[in-house]
Structures are given as structure tokens and as C-alpha cells.
Amino acid sequence: MHIGSHVSIAGGLLGAAQEAYSYNANTFMVYTGAPQNTVRKPLDDLKIDEGKEFMKEHGIEDIVVHAPYIINLASYKENTYTLAKEFLAKEIERSSAFGSKYIVLHPGAYTDKTAEYGIERIAEGLNTVINAGIPDITICLETMAGKGSEIGRSFEELKAIIDLVDKKEYIGICFDTCHTHDSGYDIINNFDGVISDFNRIIGLDRLKVFHINGSLNTCGAKKDRHANIGADETNPKGKDCIGFEAINYIVHHEKTHGHPFILETPWISKTENLYKQEIARLRGEII
Numbered sequence: 626m627h628i629g630s631h632v633s634i635a636g637g638l639l640g641a642a643q644e645a646y647s648y649n650a651n652t653f654m655v656y657t658g659a660p661q662n663t664v665r666k667p668l669d670d671l672k673i674d675e676g677k678e679f680m681k682e683h684g685i686e687d688i689v690v691h692a693p694y695i696i697n698l699a700s701y702k703e704n705t706y707t708l709a710k711e712f713l714a715k716e717i718e719r720s721s722a723f724g725s726k727y728i729v730l731h732p733g734a735y736t737d738k739t740a741e742y743g744i745e746r747i748a749e750g751l752n753t754v755i756n757a758g759i760p761d762i763t764i765c766l767e768t769m770a771g772k773g774s775e776i777g778r779s780f781e782e783l784k785a786i787i788d789l790v791d792k793k794e795y796i797g798i799c800f801d802t803c804h805t806h807d808s809g810y811d812i813i814n815n816f817d818g819v820i821s822d823f824n825r826i827i828g829l830d831r832l833k834v835f836h837i838n839g840s841l842n843t844c845g846a847k848k849d850r851h852a853n854i855g856a857d858e859t860n861p862k863g864k865d866c867i868g869f870e871a872i873n874y875i876v877h878h879e880k881t882h883g884h885p886f887i888l889e890t891p892w893i894s895k896t897e898n899l900y901k902q903e904i905a906r907l908r909g910e911i912i
């Protein structure tokens with residue numbers, strides 16, 4: 626099982642791989658720079674070869690890149706939309722240089738337009754980027770929690786985007802447990818039913834990456850606030866409403882087998898996180 630967490634890119638790809646190793650992870654996810662802006666270090670400064678060497682030596686593979694939040698392919702504003710397409714194309718190049726097979730993308734938010742408008746706009750943006758020629762990578766549209774006007778809150782919305790993309794072989798899905806739960810899918814009591822709906826609507830062949838997070842809220846709350854896996858009331862970041870059993874069931878499920886599992890759970894303080902414990906527990910190493 627490939628399991629890891631989001632890690633920092635501040636020390637380049639080498640620093641990211643070393644941080645992952647410190648959690649006993651065998652995969653990880655990074656942003657290629659700050660998620661909220663477009664400032665990016667040149668690739669030459671990101672210790673890519675050293676990072677790849679370290680990963681090879683320590684059995685870390687199948688890594689994931691997350692595109693920054695500022696990319697909104699559903700925007701009707703021309704400057705936002707143009708920047709989104711241009712920046713996504715650059716991020717795809719950077720992901721490929723990192724040796725990642727996947728770039729996770731929030732589909733977009735339609736703001737004052739409609740979901741239909743947003744879906745078409747996203748697909749048109751993806752077509753522009755993909756048809757211009759990109760490296761061999763899968764753009765993984767993330768399942769979203771459904772807060773505000775974000776698109777991707779149902780399998781049907783994601784499917785509607787994919788239907789409008791010309792080169793579908795470049796498109797996959799990142800399944801986020803917090804988000805699907807928050808958007809109303811009962812992954813606690815009926816993950817089998819949820820994954821079979823996914824298969825019927827989108828197709829399991831599109832499923833590439835998992836974000837494994839608890840949620841501070843109940844099913845259908847549409848909030849998107851992540852919790853530590855199985856956290857109880859004593860956790861300073863709050864109680865997980867999904868629970869360890871449900872997440873553990875998902876990561877060991879036959880239909881999720883072979884995909885990277887990435888934790889995006891909250892840090893307890895500026896200097897402390899639970900990634901190492903969460904990973905060990907999901908591997909069955911500690912109870």
C-alpha cells in the first residue's frame with residue numbers, strides 16, 4: 626500500500642522526500658510552490674535529481690502533485706480564466722519534471738454563473754491546455770465538498786466535465802474522503818455502495834488518487850474542514866465524524882487497491898503533526 630501525506634516543497638523535491646521518509650511514508654504529495662500564488666522557484670533550484678535518488682533508495686514512489694487553488698477554470702472573468710489555463714500548463718510541466726504521474730486539480734467554482742456554465746468552461750479550459758500538447762500525465766479532478774459554488778460535488782458533475790473533454794485519456798479522479806462525506810455520500814456505512822455508484826457513473830478506471838481525511842462535520846454538511854483520522858474530543862483540532870473504522874475499511878478495500886493514499890489532515894501545532902501515527906495505524910502497525 627502506498628501511503629503518505631502532503632509535505633513541504635520548501636527544501637525542494639529532496640526535502641519533500643526526506644520529510645515523507647520521516648513519517649515512514651512510501652509516497653507523498655506536494656504543491657510545486659505556495660498553493661495560493663503563482664510564484665515558483667526555477668526547476669534547477671528544486672533538487673529534483675537528488676530527490677529522485679533519495680526516493681529510489683528509500684522505496685518512495687507514485688508521488689502526487691497538487692495544483693494551486695488560484696487556478697479556477699470555471700471563472701467567467703477573462704484574466705482569471707487565462708491565468709488558470711496558462712498556469713495549469715506550466716504546473717503540468719513541473720509535475721512531469723518531478724516524476725509525478727498525477728496532478729490533482731480542483732475543477733473550479735462558477736461564482737455568479739451557473740453549474741452548467743462552470744462545467745462547460747472547465748472542459749473548454751482543459752481542452753485548450755491538453756490539445757496544445759502536454760506530457761504524459763493524468764489531471765485528476767478532485768471530488769469536492771460542495772461549499773460555495775464549487776463544481777465536482779457529485780460524481781455526475783465530474784462525469785459531465787469528462788464527457789466534454791476531447792482527450793479523456795489525460796483525465797482521472799482524486800477521491801477525497803472528507804469531501805465526498807461532506808457532499809453527502811455515506812462512505813461511513815456504505816462505501817461499497819458509493820464506490821459502485823462511482824463505477825457506474827464515472828468508471829473505476831478513472832480513479833487514480835485518494836485523499837484520506839477525517840471530517841469535522843456530519844455527512845452532507847458541505848463544509849470541507851479536515852480532521853485527523855479517528856480523532857476524539859481530546860484532539861485540539863477537533864473530533865473526526867468519519868472515524869478510523871471507515872477510513873481503514875476504505876484504504877484496505879479491494880477496489881481502492883494500488884492507488885496512492887494521501888493524508889491532508891491538520892497539524893496539531895506549528896511544529897507537530899500526526900502523519901507518522903496515522904500512517905502506522907492505517908498500515909495496522911499500531912492499534
Ligand code: FE
Nearest residue numbers: 691729731767
Ligand atoms: Fe485538494
Ligand code: FE
Nearest residue numbers: 767801836889
Ligand atoms: Fe483533498
Ligand code: ZN
Nearest residue numbers: 803804849851
Ligand atoms: Zn478539503
